[in-house]
Amino acid sequence: MSTRSITTAKSIIYSSHGVPQDVIRVHTFTIPDAEGDSVVLKSLGFPINPSDINQLEGVYPSKPEKTTKYGTEEPAAIAGNEGLFEIVQVGPNVKELSVGDHVIPLFSNFGTWTSHNVAQEKDLVKLPKSLSVVAGATISVNPATAYQLVSNYGLEKGDWLIQNAGTSGVSQMVAQIAKSKGINVLSVIRDRSDFDQVKAKLEAQGATKVISETENGDRAVGAEIKKLTGGKIKIALNSVGGVSSSNIARKLAPNATMFTYGGMSKKPVSIPTSLFIFKNLTCKGYWVTENTKKDPQSKIETTEELVKLYQSGQLKELDVNEHTWKLDEFSDDQILELLKGVVENAYNGKQFIRIV
Template structure:
């Protein structure tokens, strides 16, 4: 069972007497920034069980925003642990921390270690955090700060999508196809697949700089071939051009769908018999509708994927995934996402509460690159 202590219950050598956390007690589907407050609360008492953590960085993910809106299936419990007027929760599911203090009874962790939470709903939008259960923390090393802050969701999602559902033939002409090829997860999928010798057909939306983007995905990240959504939806392309791309005896064993709508049906059509399609997102907000013939005559398997539920169902697998993905990053087989994110700096010494709250709200509303808040100590 998870046991997260929300308030530091000791002063210890760190002399931390209060925390600052982004908390919420209600939801707003129209403007979720309205429900957030930056709340300061005092540390209390002393506990020999709590691991004291200092936050280094955390991303602002779509799932975090959906939780504030009240539309995400997984939600943290609202409690009275923070001295708020109403039961509240700390926002944020993902982030990286530094161990500031650790009880003598805890093995495997020491001051200065970089750790990430094993499960969602940890409450990462804060300057300090405590955890009473060391099994809910995973030590990471050999990777940069931005990678560590984002590995638990995007990195683990990509790794499990590639490795957990299909029996790949290392000596065969095996392929996976994915839409939203420029998304953060898709970019990592491309690199994980390349490391395993799996060929990737990535579909990206039509754009003026298509050739430039496709070249980057192919030459820098290792996509085998990048095609446009127009190509993806073109029956003549599928009949005449696609076979030349795939080559002889090709088996398209896996389709990864994060778009839905027409795009999902088009990538499913390119699958080989007995293949699998995994849906892990729905950017178009359109339903996944597949031709009946694919299910009957190709015997396709269509499944959903949710890293949060996978982690709850099998925590050991999540821990192993984090370790494996960290190793790929450390070996240079996956490039750091640092250049693909927008950094927002929280100066813990100088920023006022209003400035911090404005910073977070800006990260929630800003469109484009993923926003990652880095704490300056």
């Protein structure tokens, strides 16, 4: 007779949408033994991303299906899209994964704000255990977005790109990845009292030049940028919108492309008509979630390349505000208090939960 083990999961779930702190709750359920090609997972850590917050608010286009499979009275979903897991049990038909391996979900809407979960082997991507918990748990969104934007649209060594929101997670990754490929980056950041210090940090990471939003709108600075780049900036990466988007678009070369992957200002992308007519500007959207749905292999290949960059030291994990979830000590009330506090501060730097 085979011996059955019991895995008890503590998960942050929600059944409705609204203010995130009001809709999340802690739910305990039992995960059955791994069967077939499934594996049982223990979480090592997860970040809190803007998309996670937007899902809880009900305003994000991609949402997990709510279900009663977790033993809830009403359909619910586990929050979170990104995280790192350790395999603690494998089913008899699992071929490539083993107990102790570190893995990440292949697709979004996995439900990562949890102590444990279960998945099929085909829906996981293996990572080397030498990769840090923070790097592994945050590899799927910001670094993957940055890598694909830098690598997939024709940029070559010596080329230029411009990006706004230069201090964001994606932008900092863009600068590092571009530097590894010999691509020049012009980063635009908000005006701030510590501009010189932030500029120095970003340039040390890989940005070729850093300017403020005020400078971004200054014609004289624009002329200097044209001289510096030879007027050959091929790609703009926009995650702000509004006036910022029009100002980076003005610096693009003829036949260039602007990719919009975010809208931090919550204002429409504003592009002068003349850029379309006289520069043949192309504007496109970019969403790593949709890219992965259409081409899962692209996520696997992107992850492999990012791991190489981390291992070579050409890519550094981003700074996070780390919090600890003590699995064997915290009561449900303590877990909920921790998550509510982290969610409340989700836009004050990258928040990260390490489970120990």
